Amino acid sequence: xxxxxxxxxxxxxxxxxxxxxxxxxxxxxxxxxxxxxxxxxxxxxxxxxxxxxxxxxxxxxxxxxxxxxxxxxxxxxxxxxxxxxxxxxxxxxxxxxxxxxxxxxxxxxxxxxxxxxxxxxxxxxxxxxxxxxxxxxxxxxxxxxxxxxxxxxxxxxxxxxxxxxxxxxxxxxxxxxxxxxxxxxxxxxxxxxxxxxxxxxxxxxxxxxxxxxxxxxxxxxxxxxxxxxxxxxxxxxxxxxxxxxxxxxxxxxxxxxxxxxxxxxxxxxxxxxxxxxxxxxxxxxxxxxxxxxxxxxxxxxxxxxxxxxxxxxx
Amino acid sequence: xxxxxxxxxxxxxxxxxxxxxxxxxxxxxxxxxxxxxxxxxxxxxxxxxxxxxxxxxxxxxxxxxxxxxxxxxxxxxxxxxxxxxxxxxxxxxxxxxxxxxxxxxxxxxxxxxxxxxxxxxxxxxxxxxxxxxxxxxxxxxxxxxxxxxxxxxxxxxxxxxxxxxxxxxxxxxxxxxxxxxxxxxxxxxxxxxxxxxxxxxxxxxxxxxxxxxxxxxxxxxxxxxxxxxxxxxxxxxxxxxxxxxxxxxxxxxxx
Numbered sequence: 001x002x003x004x005x006x007x008x009x010x011x012x013x014x015x016x017x018x019x020x021x022x023x024x025x026x027x028x029x030x031x032x033x034x035x036x037x038x039x040x041x042x043x044x045x046x047x048x049x050x051x052x053x054x055x056x057x058x059x060x061x062x063x064x065x066x067x068x069x070x071x072x073x074x075x076x077x078x079x080x081x082x083x084x085x086x087x088x089x090x091x092x093x094x095x096x097x098x099x100x101x102x103x104x105x106x107x108x109x110x111x112x113x114x115x116x117x118x119x120x121x122x123x124x125x126x127x128x129x130x131x132x133x134x135x136x137x138x139x140x141x142x143x144x145x146x147x148x149x150x151x152x153x154x155x156x157x158x159x160x161x162x163x164x165x166x167x168x169x170x171x172x173x174x175x176x177x178x179x180x181x182x183x184x185x186x187x188x189x190x191x192x193x194x195x196x197x198x199x200x201x202x203x204x205x206x207x208x209x210x211x212x213x214x215x216x217x218x219x220x221x222x223x224x225x226x227x228x229x230x231x232x233x234x235x236x237x238x239x240x241x242x243x244x245x246x247x248x249x250x251x252x253x254x255x256x257x258x259x260x261x262x263x264x265x266x267x268x269x270x271x272x273x274x275x276x277x278x279x280x281x282x283x284x285x286x287x288x289x290x291x292x293x294x295x296x297x298x299x300x301x302x303x304x305x306x307x308x309x310x311x312x313x314x
Numbered sequence: 315x316x317x318x319x320x321x322x323x324x325x326x327x328x329x330x331x332x333x334x335x336x337x338x339x340x341x342x343x344x345x346x347x348x349x350x351x352x353x354x355x356x357x358x359x360x361x362x363x364x365x366x367x368x369x370x371x372x373x374x375x376x377x378x379x380x381x382x383x384x385x386x387x388x389x390x391x392x393x394x395x396x397x398x399x400x401x402x403x404x405x406x407x408x409x410x411x412x413x414x415x416x417x418x419x420x421x422x423x424x425x426x427x428x429x430x431x432x433x434x435x436x437x438x439x440x441x442x443x444x445x446x447x448x449x450x451x452x453x454x455x456x457x458x459x460x461x462x463x464x465x466x467x468x469x470x471x472x473x474x475x476x477x478x479x480x481x482x483x484x485x486x487x488x489x490x491x492x493x494x495x496x497x498x499x500x501x502x503x504x505x506x507x508x509x510x511x512x513x514x515x516x517x518x519x520x521x522x523x524x525x526x527x528x529x530x531x532x533x534x535x536x537x538x539x540x541x542x543x544x545x546x547x548x549x550x551x552x553x554x555x556x557x558x559x560x561x562x563x564x565x566x567x568x569x
Contacts, residue, residue, distance in 0.1 A: 011477070066483075069455060092441070094477050097433070097494070098457040101442035102449035104530055105411045111530035113440045131536065132327045132340060132437050139534040151441075154478075179454030180487040183472070188482050201567060225563065237498030249478045258566045260559070268439070279566035281559055282545060288327075297562055298545030299555045309556030 003032040005085035007076055008049050009095055010039060011066070012185070015048040018091035018152075020159035025152055026089055027053035027160065029118060029125075034058060034083065036171065038075045040065040043168075052162035058083075058171040066185075070178040073099035078173045080107060080147060087125065092151040098180075100151050110145030114268065116156040134268050134290045154249065155272045193244040199228045200257045202277075204247055206232035206270075208263020208284060208303060212240045218262060221307050224314045230254065232264045248273040262303045266291030315370030315466055317360040318421050319394070320431040320447060321353035323378050323385035324438075337535040339407050345437075349385040352432025356495040357389045358502040360430050363464050371395045373424055377405055377416040383518055390513035391505035398519040404526055410438065411530045414446035416523035422451055427466065429492040433458050441494070448492035455492040456485050460499050464489070 004026035008019045019035070026033040032055040037045050042059035049057060058079070064071050076099070080088060090096040092114045104111035110125075117128035125148055127140050142148045196202060203222040205215065215235070222229040229245065236246045247254050249269040259277040264270060265286060271294050274280060282295035283306055292298045299306065325345030332341045357374065364370045374389040375398045376382050386397035398420045405416055421429060429451070431444035441457070448455035460482065461474035469490075475483040476496050487493075505513070548558045 011481075069457075094458045094475065097441040098445060098455065098475075101411065101414075101440075101445040102455070104442075105414060105446040105449045108528065109530060111409070111411055111442070113442055126534070130439065130539075132325065132345075134439070135327050135538075136331070136340060136536050137539045138536040140531050141534050142531050144528065145530065180456050180485050180491070183484040183486050186474075186482040186484060188480055201563070233497070239501070243480060246480070250476055251480055253479070257569060258563050260563065278569060279562060280545075281562060283555075283559075288329075292547075293539070293544045295545035297548055297559075299548040299559070301552055301555055305552035306556050306559070309553045310559060313556060313560040 002084065002086050003034060004029055004087045004089060005079060005083060006033060006035045006089045007072070008035050008037045008045065009091055009093060010037070010045055013044070015045050016091070017159050018093060018154045019049055020051055020161070021154065021157040022089045022091060022152060023051060023053050023160040024157040025118060026087070028157070029087060029120065031055060034085065035166070036060050036076070036079055038062055038072060046168055050164040050166050051160040052164050053160045054164045054166040057166045057168045059168065060171045060173055062173070062175055064178065064182065066182045067095045068178045068182055069098040069180050071175050073103050074175050075173045077103055077107065079171065080109070086147055088147065088149040090149065090151050092153050096151050100149060104149045107147070110142030110148030111150070112140050113151035114153050115150045116153040118150070130268070133265070135288055153268065155275055188243055193242060194228055196228060196230045196245060196247065197252050197254050201225070201227040202230045202247070202254060202256045202259050203227035204230040204232065204259060204261045204264060205235065206261070206264030207234040208265065212238070215240050218307065221311055224311055226314070227260065232270050233267070261291060261295070262307065264291055265289040266294070315364070315367055316373065316424055316426050317363060317370065317428045317430060318373045318375055318424050318426040319353070319357050319360045319389065320417055320421065320429065320444065321357065321374050321376050321385050321389060322350045322432070322435045323347050323376065323382035324350040324436050326436065331538060333536055337537070338533045339536060347381060347384065349388045350432050350435045352434060352495060352497055353385070354502040355497050355499050356430040356432050357392055357394060358500045359462060359495055360428070361393045361503070362500060363428070363462065367466055373398065375400070375417055375420050377401065377408070377413045377523070379406075386518055387513045387516070388505065390516050391509040392503055393509070396519070397516065398521060400521050400523050402523050405523065407533070409529055409531055410440045410442035411446045412526050414443050414450055415526050417443070417447055418450040419524045420521055421447065427490050428464065428471070429453065429490070431492065431494050433494045433496050444492060444494035451492065453490055453492045454487050455494070456487050457494045458496050459493045460496050462493060462499075
């Protein structure tokens with residue numbers, strides 16, 4: 001095979017959206033697209049990955065129901081050696097971070113992560129990714145590499161839709177020891193707190209608000225405006241608000257009618273979590289904040305001055 | 315008991331940016347350098363494990379030029395015992411897998427019980443060095459860890475792996491192992507002035523890297539992403555901006 005191998009990602013018996021996004025990216029590259037499903041009962045998931053654009057599906061049966069680094073690494077290594085794809089696509093996800101770079105190091109593959117654009121130039125792969133707090137973009141090439149493993153940014157491609165007509169076959173692997181074993185899942189963000197994924201209006205604050213006292217001030221403003229207060233990751237890391245209020249990939253993906261952000265510069269993971277919002281308004285003191293690339297309205301101004309003025313209007 | 319922490323001195327953009335002549339990186343004079351945020355959490359976690367066990371040593375290792383010694387001294391001031399820096403000019407602007415190859419020898423020689431690294435660096439954002447390093451050291455690894463319960467006697471750790479969407483995967487890992495540490499796992503301590511002064515005096519071991527192999531990629535060029543398709547910017551006084559925001563909010567909520 002000289003084409004694209006997509007490694008399906010699944011959790012608790014469900015294929016994750018990023019898998020169908022990888023299919024779209026693979027199809028953009030011209031395919032053929034082969035999807036590997038590594039699971040205890042891969043055939044139960046094969047339907048969910050049989051979408052338009054998939055040419056073939058490989059069921060890779062392993063003992064483990066859920067993801068484990070060593071299992072995935074050994075299975076994908078076998079696939080890379082035997083199927084000879086020239087591009088291997090994984091999501092830029094916590095699972096892939098656990099084995100993708102390791103496999104690239106072991107096999108001497110070309111490698112890049114958090115890739116949001118890819119193309120071929122005269123047959124050679126060229127991808128784009130960001131550096132320096134996502135304020136700078138770069139074109140990356142892979143001279144001398146016949147196989148390249150990429151971790152693609154979630155939500156950068158639309159998920160492939162529609163019933164596919166892929167051929168399905170088994171791919172057998174023998175897996176050795178798994179040294180880091182899944183024990184159980186725990187919902188940390190679960191609580192009796194308000195569900196920020198279900199409200200129409202989120203007022204969201206980030207590192208730019210400065211200190212814990214400012215949280216109370218914006219909580220007051222949110223109450224006046226009829227909004228629910230949500231936060232970006234650094235606020236939860238600092239212990240100023242519970243994880244149930246965290247927006248972003250490691251927190252909640254939200255879809256309010258209005259997302260009003262104060263002092264959030266816009267880490268990639270945060271932006272992925274707010275993309276589905278109706279109207280995004282961002283207030284920040286940094287004119288180069290990356291949140292302005294996804295916001296519908298923006299203002300470069302002192303957060304507290306605007307907050308004070310807004311209080312008078314509601 | 316010995317823990318090695320792999321750390322990085324990262325560059326953050328200031329208000330302006332210019333590129334190097336070959337356009338393959340930001341010119342260093344336009345960057346402000348500091349210890350990578352994730353690595354301060356990793357260092358703190360190593361110190362806490364040492365303190366809990368009441369014995370052991372924390373060694374910090376970096377791949378970087380002389381400038382990167384600042385990051386090591388910050389970790390020493392926090393309480394790390396020793397520091398090693400690996401460097402050759404071939405490492406300038408290196409990708410994470412090449413950096414992992416450079417780090418492998420100085421980490422291996424320490425025969426660590428645990429190796430900690432930050433999940434990612436704020437300037438490269440690859441989330442790759444730690445996992446690649448684990449492979450080169452043939453260590454089990456867990457990426458994106460938000461809690462560590464290390465049982466030194468049993469040679470294992472029970473850790474929380476932070477998945478997307480607020481879900482935690484509890485993982486049991488045999489040690490020696492490498493863990494990549496996520497922000498928020500602890501509250502990194504501030505170094506006292508006295509500790510900072512003492513750290514200035516400490517000797518940092520400098521070593522050459524082993525064979526770095528073929529790099530997995532090459533940056534062709536860096537550029538400022540095109541703007542224009544972004545937000546409609548609201549101008550005016552704070553009062554005028556607030557007025558416009560209020561209108562937009564009310565209008566959008568009706569939709």
